[in-house]
Amino acid sequence: xxxxxxxxxxxxxxxxxxxxxxxxxxxxxxxxxxxxxxxxxxxxxxxxxxxxxxxxxxxxxxxxxxxxxxxxxxxxxxxxxxxxxxxxxxxxxxxxxxxxxxxxxxxxxxxxxxxxxxxxxxxxxxxxxxxxxxxxxxxxxxxxxxxxxxxxxxxxxxxxxxxxxxxxxxxxxxxxxxxxxxxxxxxxxxxxxxxxxxxxxxxxxxxxxxxxxxxxxxxxxxxxxxxxxxxxxxxxxxxxxxxxxxxxxxxxxxxxxxxxxxxxxxxxxxxxxxxxxxxxxxxxxxxxxxxxxxxxxxxxxxxxxxxxxxxxxxxxxxxxxxxxxxxxxxxxxxxxxxxxxxxxxxxxxxxxxxxxxxxxxxxxxxxxxxxxxxxxxxxxxxxxxxxxxxxxxxxxxxxxxxxxxxxxxxxxxxxxxxxxxxxxxxxxxxxxxxxxxxxxxxxxxxxxxxxxxxxxxxxxxxxxxxxxxxxxxxx
Amino acid sequence: xxxxxxxxxxxxxxxxxxxxxxxxxxxxxxxxxxxxxxxxxxxxxxxxxxxxxxxxxxxxxxxxxxxxxxxxxxxxxxxxxxxxxxxxxxxxxxxxxxxxxxxxxxxxxxxxxxxxxxxxxxxxxxxxxxxxxxxxxxxxxxxxxxxxxxxxxxxxxxxxxxxxxxxxxxxxxxxxxxxxxxxxxxxxxxxxxxxxxxxxxxxxxxxxxxxxxxxxxxxxxxxxxxxxxxxxxxxxxxxxxxxxxxxxxxxxxxxxxxxxxxxxxxxxxxxxxxxxxxxxxxxxxxxxxxxxxxxxxxxxxxxxxxxxxxxxxxxxxxxxxxxxxxxxxxxxxxxxxxxxxxxxxxxxxxxxxxxxxxxxxxxxxxxxxxxxxxxxxxxxxxxxxxxxxxxxxxxxxxxxxxxxxxxxxxxxxxxxxxxxxxxxxxxxxxxxxxxxxxxxxxxxxxxxxxxxxxxxxxxxxxxxxxxxxxxxxxx
Numbered sequence: 028x029x030x031x032x033x034x035x036x037x038x039x040x041x042x043x044x045x046x047x048x049x050x051x052x053x054x055x056x057x058x059x060x061x062x063x064x065x066x067x068x069x070x071x072x073x074x075x076x077x078x079x080x081x082x083x084x085x086x087x088x089x090x091x092x093x094x095x096x097x098x099x100x101x102x103x104x105x106x107x108x109x110x111x112x113x114x115x116x117x118x119x120x121x122x123x124x125x126x127x128x129x130x131x132x133x134x135x136x137x138x139x140x141x142x143x144x145x146x147x148x149x150x151x152x153x154x155x156x157x158x159x160x161x162x163x164x165x166x167x168x169x170x171x172x173x174x175x176x177x178x179x180x181x182x183x184x185x186x187x188x189x190x191x192x193x194x195x196x197x198x199x200x201x202x203x204x205x206x207x208x209x210x211x212x213x214x215x216x217x218x219x220x221x222x223x224x225x226x227x228x229x230x231x232x233x234x235x236x237x238x239x240x241x242x243x244x245x246x247x248x249x250x251x252x253x254x255x256x257x258x259x260x261x262x263x264x265x266x267x268x269x270x271x272x273x274x275x276x277x278x279x280x281x282x283x284x285x286x287x288x289x290x291x292x293x294x295x296x297x298x299x300x301x302x303x304x305x306x307x308x309x310x311x312x313x314x315x316x317x318x319x320x321x322x323x324x325x326x327x328x329x330x331x332x333x334x335x336x337x338x339x340x341x342x343x344x345x346x347x348x349x350x351x352x353x354x355x356x357x358x359x360x361x362x363x364x365x366x367x368x369x370x371x372x373x374x375x376x377x378x379x380x381x382x383x384x385x386x387x388x389x390x391x392x393x394x395x396x397x398x399x400x401x402x403x404x405x406x407x408x409x410x411x412x413x414x415x416x417x418x419x420x421x422x423x424x425x426x427x428x429x430x431x432x433x434x435x436x437x438x439x440x441x442x443x444x445x446x447x448x449x450x451x452x453x454x455x456x457x458x459x460x461x462x463x464x465x466x467x468x469x470x471x472x473x474x475x476x477x478x479x480x481x482x483x484x485x486x487x488x489x490x491x492x493x494x495x496x497x498x499x500x501x502x
Numbered sequence: 503x504x505x506x507x508x509x510x511x512x513x514x515x516x517x518x519x520x521x522x523x524x525x526x527x528x529x530x531x532x533x534x535x536x537x538x539x540x541x542x543x544x545x546x547x548x549x550x551x552x553x554x555x556x557x558x559x560x561x562x563x564x565x566x567x568x569x570x571x572x573x574x575x576x577x578x579x580x581x582x583x584x585x586x587x588x589x590x591x592x593x594x595x596x597x598x599x600x601x602x603x604x605x606x607x608x609x610x611x612x613x614x615x616x617x618x619x620x621x622x623x624x625x626x627x628x629x630x631x632x633x634x635x636x637x638x639x640x641x642x643x644x645x646x647x648x649x650x651x652x653x654x655x656x657x658x659x660x661x662x663x664x665x666x667x668x669x670x671x672x673x674x675x676x677x678x679x680x681x682x683x684x685x686x687x688x689x690x691x692x693x694x695x696x697x698x699x700x701x702x703x704x705x706x707x708x709x710x711x712x713x714x715x716x717x718x719x720x721x722x723x724x725x726x727x728x729x730x731x732x733x734x735x736x737x738x739x740x741x742x743x744x745x746x747x748x749x750x751x752x753x754x755x756x757x758x759x760x761x762x763x764x765x766x767x768x769x770x771x772x773x774x775x776x777x778x779x780x781x782x783x784x785x786x787x788x789x790x791x792x793x794x795x796x797x798x799x800x801x802x803x804x805x806x807x808x809x810x811x812x813x814x815x816x817x818x819x820x821x822x823x824x825x826x827x828x829x830x831x832x833x834x835x836x837x838x839x840x841x842x843x844x845x846x847x848x849x850x851x852x853x854x855x856x857x858x859x860x861x862x863x864x865x866x867x868x869x870x871x872x873x874x875x876x877x878x879x880x881x882x883x884x885x886x887x888x889x890x891x892x893x894x895x896x897x898x899x900x901x902x903x904x905x906x907x908x909x910x911x912x913x914x915x916x917x918x919x920x921x922x923x924x925x926x927x928x929x930x931x932x933x934x935x936x937x938x939x940x941x942x943x944x945x946x947x948x949x950x951x952x953x954x955x956x957x958x959x960x961x962x963x964x965x966x967x968x969x970x971x972x973x974x975x976x977x
């Protein structure tokens with residue numbers, strides 16, 4: 028079986044696939060907002076139907092304690108490797124809505140891009156795999172490897188039910204490798220394989236003061252203001268240089284060998300590129316590291332939201348009863364989310380004034396992950412990119428977190444190849460998210476080639492070693 | 503004319519007056535929320551009708567650029583002093599709604615209190631004056647002094663149209679003294695006259711970072727976070743001891759003579775009383791001053807609200823594009839709101855990092871006010887309290903701000919007597935605001951007596967001297 032006919036099929040039906048992707052994006056599948064539960068259900072049914080039309084077997088919409096996931100599996104041919112294709116059809120909230128040029132759930136093609144919430148993260152990238160399967164099945168009547176699909180509806184809320192699903196279906200989900208397209212390339216002609224992800228830990232810090240809001244004229248100057256306390260606490264989390272000021276925070280951070288830092292400097296994005304992507308004119312952060320290193324090799328603590336007091340129009344003379352901050356850590360080897368949580372709790376306990384009460388809620392504990400690039404599945408992905416994009420991928424560290432990678436490693440004992448097609452300017456999680464259509468087309472061809480290359484790499488598949496020290500670089 | 507029949511009338515109709523006050527509170531006259539504009543109009547019409555039924559002449563609902571004000575005037579008798587009764591029928595927003603035991607605009611009597619937004623601030627207290635007028639007019643067919651009423655619908659949003667109204671009607675509004683009941687007594691049996699108000703200045707501080715929200719996985723650690731910057735800036739506004747840390751802030755603060763501080767310590771609320779009113783177990787603030795002094799003699803800077811980033815349920819991995827803080831200063835003699843604004847701007851400019859842009863919007867400039875207690879109208883008020891409550895009032899400084907006092911001083915050249923009937927626990931501006939009904943009854947009688955005492959104090963009325971140094975104390 029050669030991929031030529033499948034590639035040709037994918038090219039011939041491009042217009043239909045873009046139209047279908049628009050249908051897919053049109054579902055407002057915001058998993059964190061209860062009001063969208065029915066939209067998510069409808070989207071899962073649509074996706075299951077789409078997999079069936081692609082020719083996949085065993086298609087099921089699987090109910091969970093939360094939003095459903097969509098499962099499919101090709102007929103198993105013994106002796107062939109099995110690829111587990113993972114993706115997610117839920118999306119981030121679209122707010123602030125007023126900053127979108129076109130409505131987030133009315134996808135629109137402008138120039139070479141498709142705009143809409145989820146166009147890139149992750150509907151567009153996962154849809155490339157669905158089309159790849161169809162392209163094989165409609166031209167060759169079979170896939171070159173065994174394929175199982177898990178398309179999840181809760182990735183953006185931390186996959187609360189995925190772990191349970193894997194536990195219950197551990198045998199059925201057995202595979203040699205997982206593949207996930209939800210990461211970034213460097214540029215349209217510079218493909219990339221992500222081999223490292225930061226871990227994460229989310230914190231909600233609540234400061235409780237007076238039993239109820241007080242008049243700031245009557246009590247201003249005599250009662251400690253929870254909003255002021257939360258500002259003090261937040262300000263104290265970084266030192267003046269931009270380093271996290273929680274005692275012990277950097278103790279377990281392991282710096283990779285110079286060879287890797289040299290490789291990163293050679294192939295990775297420059298400070299200027301990262302600043303251009305972020306559309307900021309000045310950088311910030313820990314001294315002694317490039318921006319690429321700050322966002323991948325180094326941990327970070329980000330303030331995601333603060334709410335307290337009066338936020339309406341005009342003025343309200345109030346000392347609020349409470350204030351809440353939402354924070355998230357990005358962690359690197361060998362930081363452990365539970366240890367960091369404890370450090371954070373100890374630190375806040377030590378510096379909080381006795382005039383208020385602080386409450387800390389932690390969630391989303393994900394370990395950092397690093398994958399060996401000499402794994403056969405990684406090599407297969409590299410060849411697939413070369414065939415589809417015309418150039419070999421570079422190996423990148425990513426600053427984000429993909430909890431499922433750790434889950435597959437832990438529960439299924441398989442590595443996950445991160446074969447992403449997003450571009451730095453695609454504004455994942457932000458207003459005006461888009462997917463670059465040439466990447467949608469070439470990404471689809473990469474998926475087609477990947478299945479082909481995997482059929483050749485039938486032996487030598489073994490669990491990835493999560494050992495950063497043994498990484499080797501250079502082509 | 504003696505007040506006995508008027509007093510008797512007020513007592514006889516108590517139940518009706520409470521029912522009418524409930525009708526008054528039922529209008530949701532939240533002046534800061536555009537959706538309540540029609541409610542405010544309806545309430546103004548109701549109030550005008552109520553003044554007519556009380557027997558007042560010249561009643562008018564006066565349109566302004568914003569919410570209307572209600573005006574009334576008795577027939578002028580030459581040679582008698584003229585009292586300008588000021589009050590406001592608009593109220594603060596009622597949120598957070600879930601903290602109310604009974605809905606804010608469905609007034610309810612529980613025990614000796616009437617609960618509802620505006621029950622105390624200022625509908626209940628101003629209604630006492632309306633009833634006092636009715637009690638005179640229905641029993642004596644005339645008032646003992648000339649009376650003009652201005653009942654405003656925009657006090658809680660800084661009286662944006664009152665100044666223009668006074669300018670246009672300067673001659674019509676001529677009076678010898680103004681009286682306003684919108685301040686607190688010490689306890690149900692301890693009446694008080696407020697002789698000092700703090701000034702105010704409201705600030706909105708906006709920090710602008712990246713053009714749009716960024717993914718905190720991709721950019722966390724490399725882009726300066728506006729929420730973090732605003733936290734740093736807010737934390738830097740106070741030093742560790744609780745003093746405002748803006749250079750020059752205390753330079754013009756004038757400490758009164760020891761005699762006044764001794765008097766304050768003798769008659770004013772204790773630290774324990776203030777903490778009990780605020781329902782906090784620990785105090786906070788500038789060392790070296792009692793809580794009463796901190797909230798009246800000393801200036802304060804209060805953080806009223808902060809908004810930035812994601813505030814919904816769960817987690818959103820975002821570096822927000824901007825963050826906004828709402829702050830208010832309370833100022834004391836001889837601080838000038840414009841000077842303080844400039845100090846604040848200079849300070850923020852000096853300490854803001856170059857990675858973000860800061861925008862400062864200032865509003866509500868009100869000077870602090872101090873009134874002589876030996877003014878004939880103040881003496882009349884003291885006698886009125888003594889007759890109604892059975893004990894002489896103490897003289898209190900207030901921590902709040904009543905902009906109209908400065909306006910009357912400046913535009914009409916008259917002093918304003920602050921003859922309040924609120925209690926410390928009445929929760930003005932907070933959930934479960936209430937008015938103590940015995941204070942409503944005795945307050946009404948105080949208003950009746952005040953008009954009588956004013957008729958005896960016909961001479962010697964002159965503009966108050968705003969000179970703190972010459973205050974004398976003791977009865």
